[in-house]
Amino acid sequence: MVRILHCGPATSIQDQGRFGWLRFGIASSGASDPLALASANALVGNPAGCEAIELVFLGAALEVVGGSVRLALAGARMPLRLDGRTIASDTTFVMEPGCRLEIGAATAGIYAILAVEGGFDIPAVLGSKSLHRRASLGGLNGQPLAAGSEIALNCQAPSSDQALTLAPLPLTADGPLRAVLGPQAQRVTQRGIDTFFGSAFTVSNAVDRMACRLDGPPIELTHGHNIVSDGIVAGSVQIPGSGQPIVMLADRQTTGGYPKLATIITPDLRYLVQCRPGETVRFQPVTVEAAEAAARAAAVALAQVPLRRRPVPRSPAHDDDLLALNLAGHASSACDPVTWQG
Amino acid sequence: MPDSPRLAPCGDRALTVEFAQAIDDGVNARVHALDAALARAPPPGVQETMASYGALLVHYDPTLTSFAELAPLLQERARTLTIVPPRQTGWRIPVAYGSTYGFDLDAVAETLGMAPADVVARHSAAHYHVHMIGFLPGFTYLGGLDPSIAMPRRPIPRAQVPAGSIVVGGIQTAIGSIEGPSGWHVIGRTPVRAFMPARDPAVFMMPGDRVILEAVPTAAFDRLARCAADGSLVAEPIL
Numbered sequence: 056m057v058r059i060l061h062c063g064p065a066t067s068i069q070d071q072g073r074f075g076w077l078r079f080g081i082a083s084s085g086a087s088d089p090l091a092l093a094s095a096n097a098l099v100g101n102p103a104g105c106e107a108i109e110l111v112f113l114g115a116a117l118e119v120v121g122g123s124v125r126l127a128l129a130g131a132r133m134p135l136r137l138d139g140r141t142i143a144s145d146t147t148f149v150m151e152p153g154c155r156l157e158i159g160a161a162t163a164g165i166y167a168i169l170a171v172e173g174g175f176d177i178p179a180v181l182g183s184k185s186l187h188r189r190a191s192l193g194g195l196n197g198q199p200l201a202a203g204s205e206i207a208l209n210c211q212a213p214s215s216d217q218a219l220t221l222a223p224l225p226l227t228a229d230g231p232l233r234a235v236l237g238p239q240a241q242r243v244t245q246r247g248i249d250t251f252f253g254s255a256f257t258v259s260n261a262v263d264r265m266a267c268r269l270d271g272p273p274i275e276l277t278h279g280h281n282i283v284s285d286g287i288v289a290g291s292v293q294i295p296g297s298g299q300p301i302v303m304l305a306d307r308q309t310t311g312g313y314p315k316l317a318t319i320i321t322p323d324l325r326y327l328v329q330c331r332p333g334e335t336v337r338f339q340p341v342t343v344e345a346a347e348a349a350a351r352a353a354a355v356a357l358a359q360v361p362l363r364r365r366p367v368p369r370s371p372a373h374d375d376d377l378l379a380l381n382l383a384g385h386a387s388s389a390c391d392p393v394t395w396q397g
Numbered sequence: 398m399p400d401s402p403r404l405a406p407c408g409d410r411a412l413t414v415e416f417a418q419a420i421d422d423g424v425n426a427r428v429h430a431l432d433a434a435l436a437r438a439p440p441p442g443v444q445e446t447m448a449s450y451g452a453l454l455v456h457y458d459p460t461l462t463s464f465a466e467l468a469p470l471l472q473e474r475a476r477t478l479t480i481v482p483p484r485q486t487g488w489r490i491p492v493a494y495g496s497t498y499g500f501d502l503d504a505v506a507e508t509l510g511m512a513p514a515d516v517v518a519r520h521s522a523a524h525y526h527v528h529m530i531g532f533l534p535g536f537t538y539l540g541g542l543d544p545s546i547a548m549p550r551r552p553i554p555r556a557q558v559p560a561g562s563i564v565v566g567g568i569q570t571a572i573g574s575i576e577g578p579s580g581w582h583v584i585g586r587t588p589v590r591a592f593m594p595a596r597d598p599a600v601f602m603m604p605g606d607r608v609i610l611e612a613v614p615t616a617a618f619d620r621l622a623r624c625a626a627d628g629s630l631v632a633e634p635i636l
Contacts, residue, residue, distance in 0.1 A: 077447040077454070079592070079600040080534045080574070180594060190534045190575055192594055238405035238413045281550075281567070283418045284531065284538070286447045286454030288411045310449055310531030318408030343464045346409035350459040 056120050057171060059204040060155070063113025065264070066200040068175060069168075071104025072305065073183035073193065077286070080309050084185035084193065087111075087166045087264060087305055088325045090224055090357060091130030095170035097361045098127030098147045098219050106177075106184040107170040108200065111264075112331075114158035115169075119150045120205070125172040125213045126150060129224060131164030131329065146220040146367060149213055164226040164329040173210025187306060188264070218367035221360070228326040231337035234292065234317040235346045239282060242314035243294060247275035251292070251316055255335045256300065262332060264306040269336070273298025276314060284312040290319035302327060320346045322353035402452075402475050404468050410459050414471055415452040420540055420568060424451050425528045429604050430478045431471075440470050448604055449529045450538070487607035487635035490572060490587050492521065492563050493618040498586035499563065505548055505582050517612055519543045520563075520570070520584065525608040535574035535592025535600045539608055542570045554580035561587045563610065572602075585612075588622035589632045596628050609635065 071092070072085025086092035086109055093103035114133055128135060128144045135142045136157040142148050150156060161167065177184055177195055186194025195204055240248060256271035280296040291303045293313040302319060319327060320341065330336060403415040414431060417424045432448045442462030447454040457467060494517040495502040506513040525539035542565065550566040555578060558564070562573035566581030574591040592600055602608070625631045
């Protein structure tokens with residue numbers, strides 16, 4: 056099993072999500088960064104949507120009990136130390152019983168995924184092991200992880216001692232985040248639409264797994280901020296009376312009564328959730344056809360994650376090799392390896 | 398022949414079929430008829446649907462279908478809807494109004510210029526229909542509120558109201574499920590658990606079901622709440 060020694064308050068078990076329950080008011084939940092989930096899982100040989108530990112900005116410390124375990128971390132950059140030695144993220148490692156893994160707070164991004172080979176031996180609730188915190192559904196006994204949490208494993212011994220590595224995932228988009236206009240853009244004035252697509256918005260402190268409020272120039276509505284409540288998807292940009300957009304996320308309420316100006320496309324949503332409060336984002340309009348094409352490309356990219364794994368050569372200087380490979384990866388993705396090391 | 402619904406994209410993998418921006422039994426019946434029609438014969442690539450007051454949200458897999466492919470198909474289904482009567486199910490829901498259970502009742506009554514007992518009488522005399530389940534797991538929106546007790550939402554929402562809160566917001570009223578945020582006025586509380594994952598079914602009230610809210614003495618609340626905690630529905634079926 057894995058035993059948590061300490062962790063941030065929002066640490067939870069998440070998988071690909073809980074589907075088919077929207078009609079009962081239950082949002083999908085699931086990893087905030089699905090590509091990080093797929094990457095960490097690929098490194099330990101799991102299917103892309105397997106349950107794993109989601110860390111939110113803050114790190115954790117944990118140990119394994121009973122047998123060795125293969126793990127990997129992907130997503131937000133969090134420094135890893137195994138029994139005091141720096142080890143690489145985005146790379147498979149094995150923990151022996153008695154070892155202590157220290158995960159530092161994120162130096163870039165917010166959401167990281169720590170995957171374990173085989174996943175966790177906990178019950179799926181309504182078809183998923185993802186924690187839906189407000190409903191106390193899924194996860195470990197319906198609760199976030201905390202000091203003392205013990206999570207049983209499906210896999211009793213590592214299936215291989217071959218370490219694999221992946222290039223760290225980009226945490227920021229190349230350009231403005233893509234969004235499809237609607238479904239209630241007619242409730243927003245042309246000036247409001249121009250404001251949304253023409254301005255920089257700052258991620259506020261009001262951000263969690265449910266929603267993210269953006270600060271920026273207020274968006275002008277045509278007449279009032281109340282509509283008859285209807286369904287909300289992840290990525291939906293709601294405009295409340297204040298004019299400050301609220302983007303709905305994985306643990307969102309399933310219906311809402313504010314006009315929805317646009318919907319951020321799912322391949323780009325991970326870049327928004329990886330933004331820290333104070334960071335800025337911009338948006339660009341795309342057609343629904345372009346959005347669907349982007350979604351198809353993202354589905355292919357996600358399916359191909361396992362193909363991009365590279366074996367880490369074994370040598371006496373094992374750890375140094377891991378570190379070197381990882382630093383190369385970080386350097387090529389414009390991260391500061393000095394910061395990462397610290 | 399009613400107007401064709403408005404179709405609008407919701408990003409790269411969902412669309413909404415909007416019949417009307419209205420709280421109306423007839424409109425809601427069309428939404429649920431389309432939902433039922435899609436459940437009977439799901440178009441390729443449609444993954445999940447969610448009905449609200451006046452619209453049906455349709456989630457699809459963009460690797461299997463597209464907005465352009467689904468739009469004419471959904472318009473055709475909407476044109477040929479058979480409005481079937483909802484299942485003949487009704488529920489009598491016990492409600493403790495006022496006091497610590499409905500802590501906004503007195504303020505609501507004062508704003509409306511009524512005695513609290515009048516508000517309770519009007520709220521519990523209505524015959525409601527479940528129009529949708531959403532917002533939070535099992536949160537049950539009812540149609541049929543007496544317009545004389547409609548109340549604009551609170552200017553500042555509360556971060557938490559208790560599970561089972563009976564709330565009024567605008568011309569809407571609802572049976573709360575789990576503890577959660579709310580901008581609506583809390584006028585009572587039911588011991589009924591609209592959502593209980595360990596119970597089968599986890600959610601038992603369905604769109605179209607009739608609902609009667611029955612005022613019960615606050616003294617009965619604790620006893621009923623204990624039964625509900627053991628998995629009893631507490632709600633009584635009505636025919």
